[in-house]
Amino acid sequence: MKNIAVFASGSGSNFQAIMEAIKDGRLKANVALLVSDQPSAYCIERAKQENIPYFAVRAKDYPSKVDYEKDILEQLGKHNIEFIVLAGYMRLIGSTLLQAFEGRMVNIHPSLLPAFPGKDAIGQALEAGAEKTGVTIHFVDAGMDTGPIISQESINIDQEDTKESLQEKVHKIEHQLYPAVLNKLFNQS
Template sequence: MKKNKKLAVFASGNGSNFQAIVDAVYSGELDAELSLLVCDKPGAYAIERANNAGIPRFVFEAKAYASKEAFEKEMIAHLKSADVDFIVLAGYMRLIGSTLLNEYEGRIVNIHPSLLPAFPGKDAIGQALTAGVSETGVTVHFVDEGMDTGPIIAQKRVDIEENETLESLQAKIHAVEHRLYPAVLQKLLTQGEMTYGKKESVN
């Protein structure tokens, strides 16, 4: 029997995408094992979600370390101890540094609330509304050293209605994220499509 891949999820806040992944694992939609939550905000609700699901946690504060290299080395120790195969960023608000990238090259993915390369960085949903575009979306991509610049794996469009508000668009984006991310992870982890730079068409 094929061994399920072991995932670490990185989150900084509420953790709704983390919860979607937890739910997909428990329902059997995602053939993976959740081995670790990594969180850089000790007060984040994602930690409570991990507690409720019985998932081990590594919680840290960056300011307690001399450098990004220092805390990423400690991260790697926890990841290796948990036998993690693949890293999933889900609202993790820090750029991944070279220490972690080199150790898990081609095995780190992120989800971003826009159709990259449009609207990278923070507040992508607000950026799209301000720009007055008619559509935005969700992107799953491999992580490199840049901000939301890694090779795109999959995208899903979301229409912006004429009277759209930030709250209504956020709700639509989150609904798409919670379906798309587990589905893309399932393909990456179980169908031999963990190819750096492989892309699915936008729909």
């Protein structure tokens, strides 16, 4: 069973979906650490409720990105982390973490990449008048949402969709797809 760290910056709904998938046997993994760059993010409350250790620090409190990532790397070592799962982590990963976890770090993104990378992908899709969007799970590289794609699932955008309704549709897919894809990845390696 893989020891994983989940990185999140916000509410942690994908973190919670991963925890639920572990509890009901759909995902064979052990979440050993939550890492957040937002010490007041709700994902930390979720980690506390699940008795998961967490490490929450702001990057701006460090002299450099390298120092920030070295501190995270130290925490990952203390918890024997084998794989990193980004779940709404809103920072680009730097070379320190990329080198240490090459091929062992994945991200979930709320669009059909390469369309609508970066922040507010759902808003971008609506603004562009796209007929469909979806969810992409990909390996992490140095770019913004540019790593090799592992899996995608699409959904139609209805005329009456608002940002909130579309976000709800996307979350529904994310919360099923991410644990399933992670389980396949962990069983291959």
